[in-house]
Amino acid sequence: MSDEGKRRWKGPPKNDKGSSGRRMGERKIIAYNAKDESSKRWIERQLSDPYVQRAKADDFRARAAYKLIEIDEKTGVLKGATRVVDLGSAPGGWLQVCLRRGVKEIVGIDLLPVDPIPGAHIVQGDINDPDDVAAMMEGLSGPPDLVLSDMAANTTGHKQTDSLRTAALAEMALWFAGEHLAPGGNFCSKVFQGGATPDMMNQLKQMFRTVKHVKPPASRAGSPELFVVAQGFRGKPE
Incomplete structure (x- = not known):
């Protein structure tokens, strides 16, 4: 990273x-x-926060689990997914959602340590490190059909700086998807403020059949975060 x-x-x-x-x-x-x-x-x-209370009751590690649940309910991004990569997976809420929704193989990576989750293969490492990526991908039997990213840089309080930092991570996640995603697969990543940058949107439209932005209700009203959901991977642009 x-x-x-x-x-x-x-x-x-x-x-x-x-x-x-x-x-x-x-x-x-x-x-x-x-x-x-x-x-x-x-x-x-x-x-x-009602989502914090729900997370405790439902035994999710973080309220962020409901963001993925609501994104899936709106877009069906998890539908049919059997092999999933979760980038920036700490503390593990999205991994839990995938497993509960029937994903057979799920791997995750984060710079921070993540407590073990039965059924998930988790690596503490950097997606820019080929060895760390290889260690993560050992948990899959084939190319992933879904790449998720909830990666975000620590906020500085300066909106433009925070947006640029998170945009860079979203573009990194898209690069990863372009390298590893199976044909027809899906992609979901956090972006900030106005959504994906124009360059990223151009790439997404070339690489996927459909692209949309989603603001799940679980995302706090005061938060600038959005999620871009791209479905139907067609391959990397020439």
Whole structure:
């Protein structure tokens, strides 16, 4: 995965020797309060989110499982799928959905570790690393007939930057699909804001019979995410 797809840049600021202890202490208190307030808002949102409650009741690892369920109900992207690749599979909610909907062979890859799921072959690795991809594809008996991607870069708060980073990951997922997808197969990937970029849309229309954007109800109203669903793989463009 590109640097955009890798999560976390963190490091404590160095001590400013020119600052008094009092002023440094004030900065620490402000930072702590800001973090505490952000955590409080996140907890409140989780407690009031009906999808979070449903995920617990249905034993899904994440509320994101319902995004794929709703996408499938609208498009039938999982219909007939027997071999599936899930890119950016942590924490495993989409893997669970595929297995519960009858997928026989399902593999996943993520930079983050994913707890084992019976019936799924999961690799902690990078889709830009051929060895990691080969290790993942060992879990399939043939080419996948569905490639899923819920990959997204960590948000920065700057909408254009976040959109560009996620667009790069979506294009990476499409490249993977072009290399591995079986004829007639389907593709579903997260994109941001206006949807797939014009270049990506042009490629999708050449490679698939139908292409559409979906905003599943489980995607939070304030989130800029959309999903592009392409069905009927015709092959890579010349």
